[in-house]
Amino acid sequence: EVQLVESGGGLVQSGGSLRLSCAASGFSFRSYGLNWVRQAPGMGLEWLSYISTSSNSIDYTDSVKGRFTISRDNAKNSLYLQLNSLRDEDTAVYYCARGASATAWLIDYWGLGTLVTVSS
Amino acid sequence: IVLTQSPGTLSLSPGERATLSCRASQSIGNNFLAWYQQKPGQAPRLLIYDASSRATGIPDRFSGSGSGTDFTLTVSRLEPEDFAVYYCQQYGYSPRTFGQGTKVEIK
Numbered sequence: 001e002v003q004l005v006e007s008g009g010g011l012v013q014s015g016g017s018l019r020l021s022c023a024a025s026g027f028s029f030r031s032y033g034l035n036w037v038r039q040a041p042g043m044g045l046e047w048l049s050y051i052s053t054s055s056n057s058i059d060y061t062d063s064v065k066g067r068f069t070i071s072r073d074n075a076k077n078s079l080y081l082q083l084n085s086l087r088d089e090d091t092a093v094y095y096c097a098r099g100a101s102a103t104a105w106l107i108d109y110w111g112l113g114t115l116v117t118v119s120s
Numbered sequence: 121i122v123l124t125q126s127p128g129t130l131s132l133s134p135g136e137r138a139t140l141s142c143r144a145s146q147s148i149g150n151n152f153l154a155w156y157q158q159k160p161g162q163a164p165r166l167l168i169y170d171a172s173s174r175a176t177g178i179p180d181r182f183s184g185s186g187s188g189t190d191f192t193l194t195v196s197r198l199e200p201e202d203f204a205v206y207y208c209q210q211y212g213y214s215p216r217t218f219g220q221g222t223k224v225e226i227k
Contacts, residue, residue, distance in 0.1 A: 035216075045156075045164065045207055047216040061215040095163060105211040106154060108175065110163035 002026045002109045004096045009114030016086050020114060022079040022096030030074040033057075033099035035107055036081045038092035038116075046092075049081065050105065086118045121145050121210050125219035131227040138195040140222045142208035147188045152212030155184055155193045158221075159204045167206075168193060198224070 008020040022034070036048040049070040050059045058070060069082040079096055093113040100106040122145040132138055142153065151171035156164035166175040168184035171191055181196040195202055203226050208219040 044220045045158075045209070045218040047209075047218065050214075050216075059214050100169070103152070103169070103211065105214075105216060106152070106166075106169050107156075107209070107211070108166050108169075110165075112163050 002098065004098065004109060004111030006094060006096050006111045006114035009094065009116045011117045011119060012086055014086060014088060014118055014120040016118075018083045018086065018116060020081040020083065020094055020096075020116070022081075022111060024077045024079065024096075024098075027098070029077040030054075032101065033104040034070075034072060034079045035097040035099060036068075036070060036079075037095045037097050037107070037110075038090075039095070039113070040089070040092040043092075048094075050099070051079070052104065083116065086116075088118050088120055090116060091118045092116060121148065121213055121217050123208055123210060123217055123219035125206075125208060125222045127222060128220075129223045129225060131225050132198055133227045134198050134200055136198050138193075138198055138202070138224055140193040140206055140224075142186075142191040142193070142219050144189040144191070144210060148191075148210045149212045151187050152210060153184075153186070153191050154209045154211060155182075156207045156209065157202075157204045158207065164207065195224075200226075 003025045005023045051070045067085045071080045095113045096111040097107040098109040100108040126141045153171045155168040158164040172184045
């Protein structure tokens, strides 16, 4: 069974930093691209970032480019998202999500998310 | 690519047919359009990919259609567990984008 478990969320002041982690199990981690997607309270979904299997292809949406950094450790079956220069509008549930095998940009499984609250 | 979903809310009874629309601001190549279902407090679940292919384990009452800029998700007969929010997403271009969602609520 595919499992993605996020951690590292919490309350942080505006301008602060956090590092989110996602522990994966139930599949061959190194064979799949991975994503971070967020959802502000009561709002829709926003794709943030993608990292390929060997980390040689990385992509961000404009609103987080230069502030957030995605990375992965295939030896630890883990995905990370470093969040810097946080703003109030970054308050959201952050989901780790797996890219499908045949079409890497398609998301086929999601974790349950971790809540990040940015307070000014 | 901006995805616009309609209606914002659909009020229906169990057993009725639900038709949800997703319109793209430009043509989506290869019909790289997916539909997800999200229930309160849960992660989204993939229902449909490539505009019309059902994901593993998805009941056949869910179907997707469309191409280019206009896509539709149909639930042929609503079951109680189908009342949820549905999102479309395009994964053909970066940034990948989602629609704003359609809530299917019990009438």
